[in-house]
Amino acid sequence: MSPTDVRWPATVAKSRRLACAFAIAAAAVAISTPTQTLRGQSTGAVLPAAAAFPRIYAGNCPAPIEFIGHITATVPGTLVDYQWERSDGSTGKVLHVQIGKGPLPDAPPDTAKRPAIMVAIASDKWRLALPGKNGQYWETLHILTPFDIRSPAAVVDVTCKN
Secondary structure (H helix, E strand, O other): OOHHHOOOOOOOOHHHHHHHHHHHHHHHHHHHOOOEEOOOOOEEOEEEEEEEEOOEEEEOOOEEEEEEEEEEEOOOOEEEEEEEEEOOOOEOOOEEEEEOOOOOOOOOOOOOOOOOOEEEEEEEEEEEOOOOOOEEEEEEEEEEEOOOEEOOOEEEEEEEOO
């Protein structure tokens, strides 16, 4: 069963159902991702993912598109610097997040066999495409630290009706 096959209550908005399913899928990928050493931290993994809502837009332009990203980490207290990058070449400001709580100063090392999965949610809103300028646009979530990695592009197809 995939995360999108989960039966959600009718009261949960479609965008929230998709965001939750997206987080579940990202966590599943993070568990199976080989670990990488983080600067100043124990071994762990950081994985970015992004999606566009809606994925297909047909209406008046500029189109109001929301890009939602998930930053999944396996080490509590991971400090992450990130920014959004757009298909038009522009970049967002650098943002910072701490994912999960770090260990207490005198705490014994974590001996759990399975990594804890923690997720931070990032979002960016972009009003794109001028009237008569149909096209495909995208954003990626670029993790700058603890190491350089980008999410696959979150793509939206825009058809302007005006």
